[in-house]
Amino acid sequence: MKPKKLHITIFCILLWSFSFAQQYTNYTTKDGLPSNHVYTILQDAQGFMWFLTDKGMVKYNGSNFTTFTTKDGLSNNDVWEAFTTPDGKIWYFSKASSLGYIKNDSVVSFPNSTRGEIINPTYSFQLGNDIYPMGTNKLYHLKNGTWKIFYTLKNITDDEDAYIHDYTKIFHENINYLKVHYKNEKFSIHDHDQKKLKEIYAKEILHKHTVRGQITDSLFFWTSNKMYSILNLNTLKFSSYNFKDEVGIEVVNYSRINLVGDQLQITGTGFVGFLDADLHIKNPFYFPSTLHAHFGFVDNLNTVWLSTFNKGIYKLPYLQQQIKYLFNEDKIQGFNVLNGELYANIFNKGIYKFDPLRKEFNEFIKVEEYIFSANEIEELGKNYFTTKTKIFIEHHNQLTTVDFNEGQKQSGILNSLARKFIFFEDYLYGNFSFGINKINTNDVSIEKEYIQKGTTDILTFKNRLLIATTNGLRELKNDSIHSIYFKNNTLDTSILNLTKITDQLLLINTDGFGSYLTNLETIQPLKGSEFLIVQDAFIEDKSLWLATNTGVLHFIKKDESYKLNRTYNQNDGLPNNNINSVYVNETDLIVATNSGLAILPKNQKKQSLLLDVFIKKASYNSETITTENNSFAYVNNNTLSVEVSRIDFSEDQHTSYTYKLEPIQKTWSTSVTNVFNFNDLQPNTYTLKIASNTIEKQISFTIKPLWWQTLWAKIGGIFLLLIGIVFTVWRISKKSQEKKNEKLLQEKQLSEIQLKALRSQMNPHFVFNSLAAIQYYINNNEIKASETYLVKFSKLIRQFFELSKETEINLEQEIKLIKNYLDIEKLRFKEKFEYQIHIDDLLNTKTNKIPTMLLQPIVENAVNHGIFNKMDNGKIDIYFKFIDEKNFQIEIVDDGVGVVNTQNKATKKVKSSNVLDDRLKYLNQSENWKIIYKTEELHPELTDKGNKSTFIITQL
Structure with missing residues (x-):
């Protein structure tokens, strides 16, 4: 035995023994497979595993088997081959008059353009997203929703027709087809002008039962039970390799080469491996003969999947491939x-x-x-x-x-x-x-x-x-x-x-x-x-x-x-x-x-077999949420329901998710279920984020507000509410002010009534004094004096009655009234006193006003109490002084005996000076006047003390 063969044989035996000690996970009909007869295994672009059986196609996510049969749209349940394309489709092939693909769990089928004719895709192949079912003499392609003959292999003939058994169409910029001579065990390569480019002898590889096909845009392969061959379409280099030399196995049944991702996988009974840059088999994985597996597949996590004709599927994750089980x-x-x-x-x-x-x-x-x-x-x-x-x-x-x-x-x-x-x-x-x-x-x-x-x-x-x-x-x-x-x-x-x-x-x-x-x-x-x-x-x-x-x-x-x-x-x-x-x-x-x-x-690295997390179903009030349909009208007591699924081939699946619904949830929550429900969501734009391990997915949607929930409606509502509040406050304030004004009016009216009453108290007092003086003159037979007094008195009474109707008069009228009064009193007291009125030049007596008869009680008190009780003649001086445009001062000064008691101790009746205090009180309460009044003795140490009464008057 050659050294290389000996090395491979020993290596094969060791690996075979090692593999036998592995603990495979076995999936059968008990676990959800429709049949234990499995042809091949593949993995789609998302990461789902697909098992092709004689009773349908099976999609597996690590926990659930989903079976597709004729009930779902397949034309035949006996599916032995399939291709996955980058656009997410899984194309299925079987003996049927219609073929198609599965995408998003929906089966799509396309009929043969020749009605009822069976397509027998024995040697089909894939280039990118394009699929070409090929039988013994016809190549099909999909056009306008039907399978049409793209190339008929028997249409090409030449002088060596007797030796030609097969033609194979090639998709290449320089090569049109391969012309196979089975008798001479050779094939020739022809360009698009049918010119022969090269002829190659291929002993022991060219026969009817050889699996063959174009696997990439630059490679074409053949496999038999003893060897495999590859033609480089760019360089026209042809290479053949014996399985015995490569993996130490002399006969490999059901051998085939598949393009998985960007790598070439080769498999058959006993092993699965990869082809390196020189097209040699590297890293072969040997599976035990006791499993009777005829096909092996290594997924993108290096998990090995094996298919059998009677025991279903076997799985061995990469980590378990490094473990010895006893x-x-x-x-x-x-x-x-x-x-x-x-x-x-x-x-x-x-x-x-x-x-x-x-x-x-x-x-x-x-x-x-x-x-x-x-x-x-x-x-x-x-x-x-x-x-x-x-x-x-x-x-x-x-x-x-x-x-x-x-x-x-x-x-x-x-x-x-x-x-x-x-x-x-x-x-x-x-x-x-x-x-x-x-x-x-x-x-x-x-x-x-x-x-x-x-x-x-x-x-x-x-x-x-x-x-x-x-x-x-x-x-x-x-x-x-x-x-x-x-x-x-x-x-x-x-x-x-x-x-x-x-x-x-x-x-x-x-x-x-x-x-x-x-x-x-x-x-x-x-x-x-x-x-x-x-x-x-x-x-x-x-x-x-x-x-x-x-x-x-x-x-x-x-x-x-x-x-x-x-x-x-x-x-x-x-x-x-x-x-x-x-x-x-x-x-x-x-x-x-x-x-x-x-x-x-001991230092084995952890490997996650979680490939993907995806949102399987999302609905708002039973209406499906998609990328195109993600905006919904608000409904009371609404429900958001999201179902999550995952592709996870872990043995121990303790599934948990973290999630948050933005913007109403700021922190992540944890759930062991895969269904998330939210109720009564208010109008907003939401994003539901769901994560497991390092994988995070999200879905966004918008709940549109009803007209009364829009921002402008809310602003308008707030504005109307504010108007309502302002109006209500205004109404309440107005009512309150009206009540206050009414109260003030009542108080004002009451004050005026009281002022009138006070004035009515002062009038009889003055009249009584004047009549007493007239009586005095008559009794003393002073007829002329009584007549003079009576004339002045009648003039004063007339003036008084005219002014008593007014609440206020100007200073000029007040001064005239005081002068008339003092003249009468002077007659009554037989010239016992003198008086003098002093008016500031700056004071305008016509525009400045004063409450009616405000000064008369004070002047009267100065005459009747201050001067009357004095032994000698007296004098009264009245000063009208300018302060500013709104304020002036009045001083009434006498040199009499001083302040006297204004209350009669016997009768307890208030004299005119006390009435003044009450009048000033009500005048100040009326808010029309501000009057400050004070009185003081000028010479307290003397018998004739003298008195000064001062008014500071402001008309508001």
């Missing part, structure tokens, strides 16, 4: 390390020892029963292997067996002796379900039994014998069992096992509450392991490896604490997520499960 479907109870070597306990098979060089487990002890553990006791130089009914003791490479039976009983309890052995204070100790046994090291007999129900594990730590139970941690102390209490917390949960990390740190693994770290004084949970079932642990330098019900958890020590670094689960190639035990060496992670054992690279 003891498939066997229960691996756990691992133990003795003298630096690894042992595996396999239920009903025995104890197996690991060979690290070959990465195999070899049988060490065969025993068909439940196996508890294997323990190394350094102090005795012995290894103990315990099972349900036996103990195997290895000493100096000699193996002895100890049997025990139901005859061995202590306290009426069946003693299984020990599930685990430890050495403590010169004795062996072993645990069983109801406690621990103190065991003689010589004959393995029980010396004492300590009852502790629910015992699960024992361990020596800090020179103390610790006991793990289903209700916390205990210890054997002073020949009895005691509970262990911690300073900072209590631990009364079910403990599965104990693992010593260092001489000062212990790991406690529980049943459903994670792991805890303790030095037996304080205890703290191992963050990242909460609520997990931790069934075993492995300590590696500064790392912790936990075997849990969710996979293997790897913790790394950082800053004196342990941080979760990574989780290994089914998506990383583990047989399942329920891990019984774990072991780690320099290169590998070895896990034990109830369905076998797996050896995988």
